[in-house]
């Protein structure tokens with residue numbers, strides 16, 4: 487049986503980046519799941535397991551972000567003994583990357599080629615504004631369109647009030663309230679996967695991501711675990727990331743439950759996640775205004791007249807500082823690496 491890959495988002499642009507690799511034993515496929523060294527891929531002939539070719543391993547030795555990840559479009563090759571290998575990863579249009587640890591220069595790739603990233607925050611226990619802002623910055627950074635999803639709305643007496651409150655953290659973005667218990671908001675979420683588009687779910691462990699995947703597919707494909715009710719913490723974490731093709735076309739991508747999210751060294755996502763602050767800052771008298779005691783600061787003026795929440799400015803400052811530190815770190819690492827190369831030659 488031949489599957490129509492356009493239902494999974496394959497289009498002319500991906501086809502043209504595939505063309506140089508085209509040969510009789512090659513075929514395009516999308517990575518559903520990436521484990522160490524082996525990927526589950528979906529191609530025209532259906533699902534198969536594929537190992538990584540030398541060229542892919544070599545590229546990844548320099549930067550692990552080059553390893554295939556759920557959502558990637560790849561070039562597969564079928565060998566005479568029926569083995570399948572991944573020969574190349576086609577250029578990604580979007581990528582969700584988080585900083586792995588304070589020491590680490592590289593990031594961890596969570597998902598690729600999604601059109602929309604839904605930051606999923608549960609309404610119970612109380613939503614964590616700082617986490618939502620952080621995840622939204624990461625979502626913006628990916629290049630895909632962010633969306634805020636408030637999950638488990640059946641547990642709140644007044645979800646609309648929480649939606650209004652959280653909308654302030656997501657200026658200009660849609661906020662969707664969902665409940666899988668009541669099948670509320672699921673059809674709205676489904677509008678993000680029409681036309682073969684991919685929706686990635688990003689959120690803490692226990693936010694209800696796997697349950698949403700199941701609601702969208704109408705079957706149980708992701709394991710959902712019991713949860714400790716008192717603190718709402720999930721007892722398990724989805725250990726792998728999974729791209730799940732949906733029966734009506736499109737796909738949903740579950741990412742592992744995220745505990746700490748480090749931002750990489752790019753401020754672009756942050757400025758977009760804090761579009762309200764960035765917009766105000768454009769009106770400060772000085773271009774390099776630190777929004778402290780400077781005269782003519784539009785940001786502090788907005789806090790004083792009540793149009794910008796002080797909390798909002800504080801979290802913007804905190805994340806900006808983090809990005810600056812990371813950026814400086816990256817620069818000194820680059821200098822050190824260049825020094826090492828010079829000594830070696």
Ligand SMILES: Nc1nc2c(ncn2[C@@H]2O[C@H](COP(=O)(O)OP(=O)(O)OP(=O)(O)O)[C@@H](O)[C@H]2O)c(=O)[nH]1
Pocket residue numbers: 637638639640641664665666667668689690691692693694695696697698709710711712713720722723724741742743744
């Ligand atoms: N009341 C209520 N509970 C829900 C809802 N959706 C999910 N849950 C519960 O929340 C718990 C966690 O759900 P999961 O879907 O496993 O959460 P997850 O985000 O996938 O968690 P990780 O896999 O750890 O990242 C489970 O006990 C679900 O039954 C909902 O709409 N309402």
Ligand SMILES: [Zn+2]
Pocket residue numbers: 767770771775776777778780782783784785786
């Ligand atoms: Zn200012």
